[in-house]
Amino acid sequence: MNVEEILTKSSFSMLKNKIDNRILSALKNMGLEKPTRIQAETLPHLLSNEDIIGAAKTGSGKTLAFLIPVIDKLVKLGFSRKHGVGCIILSPTRELALQTHQVLKKVLTNIDLSCCLIVGGEKKAKDILSLKKGVNIIVSTPGRLLDHLQNTENFNCNNLKCLVVDEADKLLEAGFEKEITGIIKLLPSKRQTILFSATIDSNVKNLARLAMKNDPIIVSTNDEKQSTVAGLQQGYCVCPVESRIPWLYKMLKKGRKLKTMVFFSSCKSVDFHYEFFNLHCKASVLSIHGRQSQARRKEAYQSFVDAQNGALFCTDVAARGLDIPSVDWIVQYDPPTDPKEYIHRVGRTARGLNNKGNAVILLRPEEEDFVNYLKEEKVYLDKYSFGDPPGDVQEMLEDLVSTNGVVKTLARKAYLSFLRCYKTHPMKNIFNIKTLDLKLAAKAFGFLEQPHVDFLKSSKKHQKLDKPDPL
Structure with a gap:
């Protein structure tokens, strides 16, 4: 043999x-x-x-x-x-x-x-x-x-x-x-x-x-010409930071009959977006991250395995090894730590023999050069356009953050976590906190006024942020 x-x-x-x-x-x-x-x-x-x-x-x-x-x-x-x-x-x-x-x-x-x-x-x-x-x-x-x-x-x-x-x-x-x-x-x-x-x-x-x-x-058996499987169609979409929530809403609405995994950089970001999309947008969403109990993670994982459609909001705890049937789309809403982690995230789709799948990563205009780093790892992305995102979703989010204490607390924690991930990102030449407009970033979490964050001052004193989330 x-x-x-x-x-x-x-x-x-x-x-x-x-x-x-x-x-x-x-x-x-x-x-x-x-x-x-x-x-x-x-x-x-x-x-x-x-x-x-x-x-x-x-x-x-x-x-x-x-x-x-x-x-x-x-x-x-x-x-x-x-x-x-x-x-x-x-x-x-x-x-x-x-x-x-x-x-x-x-x-x-x-x-x-x-x-x-x-x-x-x-x-x-x-x-x-x-x-x-x-x-x-x-x-x-x-x-x-x-x-x-x-x-x-x-x-x-x-x-x-x-x-x-x-x-x-x-x-x-x-x-x-x-x-x-x-x-x-x-x-x-x-x-x-x-x-x-x-x-x-x-x-x-x-x-x-x-x-x-x-x-x-x-x-x-790794192909030297390409680091991802042949059946995977992948691209990127350039989106201003303040338009991220409407973009994701439109993405999930277009794919409501499909099975989608959405990757976030922190547990707190998963919790906030899950609360908004699941309870207030009535989207079919599940969530998995490292701060959930084992029983809850197990239940969410099995539910998504059995599901015919819907979305799973997750951190990189779901980026390795999980074999979930028929995942149609991988959405990298927050950036991966490096090209290697990008590859593992998109590996949740187009699995096995003759399978196909799709992937898209959301980048700010200042981050578009990340595509060139992926090319060095033999990963090639097309540029996608999803058109103008709906403005009424942003208004709904801003109203909720203004009037709902639970959503506001989740939004603030997610915002701080989002900033921390940028502050500590290994690829600072691409994902750099200095290129991020903090007020516009706050809008992505529904804040009309930026929460008080003593993040970077000319005196170089940094805000004391939360400890890193587990995956």
Whole structure:
């Protein structure tokens, strides 16, 4: 079996007699017949028990690329509950861990292997009960897993056969290096290690050296000519800061029968815009950000997965790994921290084989040069025009902020957060607070008069702003 053979036949059925038939049946029931490029290129190595570093664009099918060989290995080894943990899968966020766990359960439909989800925000007692019963495959975030490895009695990992590190670059960006190092030290060294990442940089290679005893096979399907998938149509729209709310209203109205994700730079901005559009514009909107409870995030995520249309307002907590079906539009209402984060945001659409999607980023006239930075990363945007935004929406917002105390408080917090994000933006040559008219920016949050913000004075004393929001 080789890559060319899989790609030529372009069907999972060619793996008959190579992997358990129940896995093939589950894939067929999931509507999956053809492997993606990353699956075709990594499966031969993974089924041969080799360590691997796999790099592919977001939305390319990395999850099944590691789930198929992991499940097949444990089935062939005859794993049951009494054998304990055979595989651990590390994810950077609770949402991605939940999603991986859901896909895992679908593949295990007719296979007698046990699995569980272990993430922060859930009760530890529930985890401990599952672990005591015996779990073969664990999907977890690093902090909670390390806690159990260090403190939970009878947590049996002695028979571990495989460690999967998913979205390795994001795990490192999120500051989990210490936890991952601690986990690796507590796991058996004789195992297969699988590391997947959207990109392979020096930090990811250092992590691989720590996690892998053998020299890994490196597989990359990233297209050097283009950093985003071929089915993605993307562009930018230049909009004055004071016209942002009417622009977004028009965008959502035009796409009311579509499924849209809108990215904001802070939790407070998500809360404010959610309040305005959901309760006062009667738009079909959900929200996800890092300051919500785990239960609320889980509910919103599942609701949006099941939805046929509507919008999800979110921070970059939703930018990595989440596989939400049929997302038509990605709207970057607030700028990403860098071109890399732009790529991860737009990766929520046009996912899988032959899928298509659309993306647009909103830029102030002073920020248009960001498009050239994207070109350097092999991301090419068209310039879009959405026409004149409706003025009555701005009037409605201004009336609400003037008369509704709840909306006014949310607006002020969002405004301060918006300024903080500009003040601390890594790309200050493009997203620069000095080029931002604070009074016009306040209008974008419904204020007729700019709230008192002692932000930048000639004396160079800066306003004390809120601490950064979690994602």
